[in-house]
Amino acid sequence: MKKAMLALTVLSCVAMLGLMTQSVLAGQPGGHRGGWGGGPGGPGGPGLFGPMGGRAMEELNLTPEQQEQMKAIREAHRQEMQTAQKALAEKQQALEAAITAGDEAAIRAAATAVGTATGDTSVLRSKVQAQTAAILTPEQRAKLETLKTQREEARKERMKARQEPPENPPIQ
Secondary structure, three states: OHHHHHHHHHHHHHHHHHHHHHHHHOOOOOOHHHOOOOEOOEOOOOEOOEOOOOHHHHHOOOOHHHHHHHHHHHHHHHHHHHHHHHHHHHHHHHHHHHHHHOOHHHHHHHHHHHHHHHHHHHHHHHHHHHHHHHOOOHHHHHHHHHHHHHHHHHHHHHHHHHHOOOOOOOOO
């Protein structure tokens, strides 16, 4: 029973980490919207640049100079992000192997390693987001905050809709 509960708990954590890291992994070239801009929920979701990915970038009406600066920031961090993503994926694979083996000590060690790799990737993403936010005008930053709020509200509504039973459940 304890082993089954542990496995369920770890699997839940892995699923949650998988969802959190999806935004990072979607930032790889070839991801949503040509890479670097998609994430959970499809194109326009929080990718490498979080709320500044995809559609939000379009709605901010960046100047050509700002677009070039954004591109330079992406390029400057591309290799570092890919290395962090690869490390995270390897840690997640090790965790899956430990879960399959059912070794509690290995599961705990692998889960800790996944957490550390997730933290490292998140810190890098935060640094990149701070650099990109720094090139925005005050008006663009205000617009970005509005977009973030709207995105969060829409996400909450989607989650709420998924948790509510259908109005007319199918008759069986």
